[in-house]
């Protein structure tokens with residue numbers, strides 16, 4: 001049956017070739033349509049497809065439980081049976097296992113992988129919100145392995161034909177919280193700026209930069225970058241979003257924002273900030289408006305540094321319905337966010353149409369994290385607001401959020417989009433391009449009103465050695481260089497069909 005179908009596709013392809021050959025894009029679209037509903041074929045397609053970039057991935061959540069357990073064994077940490085977790089030594093002989101024995105005790109190992117992730121969670125168990133967020137505390141002690149964690153993230157992306165990532169990491173949060181605590185809170189944000197002078201966060205900035213240096217050196221060591229047979233992850237462009245934590249007192253959030261902006265200004269590897277931790281947390285709910293005011297004030301409405309915000313990662317049953325009234329709107333209108341993480345509750349916003357129109361008019365992108373929305377909030381398929389955003393003209397990107405905890409990866413997120421929303425090949429290509437158009441890389445876009453910049457328009461898109469004028473223009477824009485690289489990858493991909 002399958003062979004017959006393939007034969008028919010081949011026949012149709014050659015028949016349609018006719019006097020005017022179909023474009024590579026049209027051939028690719030036709031192939032994708034021909035495998036609709038055949039999951040294994042779709043899986044291969046999305047895995048090989050160049051996906052542009054990953055804009056929403058939390059470093060600690062991106063790592064698989066198996067890696068945390070391997071590092072625990074190597075580092076002499078203790079694997080605890082109940083609750084399944086990794087804890088600091090000294091180990092408790094009655095409750096813990098350590099060293100190579102962690103991997104040898106099969107029932108324990110299985111329980112640990114389940115306990116450190118959402119493996120074996122099913123919708124029948126209800127929404128996974130609490131289990132999901134509880135997971136993070138269970139492997140916290142392994143976080144000295146930042147370089148190894150980065151290596152896992154970039155290597156996995158490269159193996160999925162994806163070469164750009166903005167990793168979210170809590171750079172400088174601890175130090176900033178101490179500065180904020182000492183300052184205390186005032187509703188007058190100008191007064192807060194005086195109480196938390198940038199000089200006070202200089203040490204936080206230096207520490208964050210030192211950490212980036214050290215973890216990237218370790219990452220390159222793990223990946224054997226520059227040596228024969230280096231890991232393809234060495235070719236991934238790595239940038240950071242500085243994470244702020246929204247569940248601490250407002251004065252600490254303020255100092256985190258000041259520190260985040262200072263880190264971003266001091267180091268080009270950090271390209272923006274984001275606000276994380278559960279949005280339904282009582283402190284996060286209570287202080288949401290103040291958080292938006294803080295980010296607006298410190299970032300000058302996103303003009304000083306780039307702002308992406310988790311907003312609307314809620315449902316009206318998870319929180320009181322009024323809480324879903326305006327989080328996305330406030331993130332865009334007050335804080336100046338240029339990307340919205342999740343935005344899952346948009347249908348329940350008070351003025352959903354107005355918020356969608358505002359996002360479309362301002363070019364504010366929505367980051368869809370489909371597995372995350374499913375396992376954390378129970379929002380999936382037709383209940384997901386994908387089409388609402390699409391039809392409103394809001395730019396969309398696909399992200400994995402916490403692929404290790406959720407047992408996913410970027411390709412499987414694309415697969416979900418293909419299966420649930422059928423965007424077609426041109427839609428998928430737009431999603432991949434959006435990941436760079438809406439990245440926080442500096443420099444103008446390769447694209448101008450739907451066409452490639454005039455300096456490069458005559459070249460084969462993504463050519464490795466473009467002419468002098470194109471090369472000179474690309475040299476002026478980091479963003480355009482990544483986009484050019486993607487166009488080359490897309491051209492090679494489309495040549496397969």
Ligand SMILES: [Zn+2]
Pocket residue numbers: 056058310341401
């Ligand atoms: Zn997230």
